[in-house]
Amino acid sequence: MKEERLDEIDRKILRELRSDGRISNQKLAERIGLSPTPCWNRVRALEAAGIITEYVAVLDQRALGMPDTVIIEVQLERHDDAVFQAFGDALVELPEVMEAYLVTGEYDYLIKVAVSGTEGYERFLRQKLYKIRGIRHSRSTFALRCLKRAHSVVP
Known part of the structure; x- marks a missing residue:
């Protein structure tokens, strides 16, 4: 179908x-x-037919103690399959990471992360993200407000 x-x-x-x-x-x-x-x-x-892929419960990140959303752009040092695979595998294991995309442009990855304020963000960077090998540069943006959140497209 x-x-x-x-x-x-x-x-x-x-x-x-x-x-x-x-x-x-x-x-x-x-x-x-x-x-x-x-x-x-x-x-x-x-x-x-694979049109419905899963049913999920959507959790309130604020109620879970991680009210802030940070969008992180990551540029890797090298662009070979092993580096991409290792970085992607490591991201999947981080519970704060809500979404991660391999993208085109100046940066290689766009990552959406849930944290608890600037202190939670610093902990995430130092204790988790920056422990992953191969990062050349990152740039972060705190989301001020979510204007739209959809978990799938409207058919």
């Missing part, structure tokens, strides 16, 4: 699940105008 094969009912299902991944099949079926069995079959088909 490719994106162009999605009909309006599939799109409605995806929009509902995007906003409430814990919705019951019965309630989902009611909202989109299907009976429960065809609704269940469509959801399973969307999962099997």
Whole structure:
């Protein structure tokens, strides 16, 4: 099932699940105008096709004691496969890292990190990020306010 094969009912299902991944099949079926069995079959088909990849709980980073978000740009010393692999593997292991992207441009990585203020950020840099080999340079920006947060695109 490719994106162009999605009909309006599939799109409605995806929009509902995007906003409430814990919705019951019965309630989902009611909202989109299907009976429960065809609704269940469509959801399973969307999962099997890889369009729905996972269901998650979104945690409040403020409530977890890490209210601040920092965007870090990282430039590596070398650009070979081993360095990229080692750096990427190390990032995956850091719990503060919420997102990490290999990017084009002046910097090699764009990393979104949750921290507790400037002290938490300094600890993250000194005790974790800068312990990863291969960093040439980094540049950081504290987010002042989140204007939009989406966990997937709208179908």
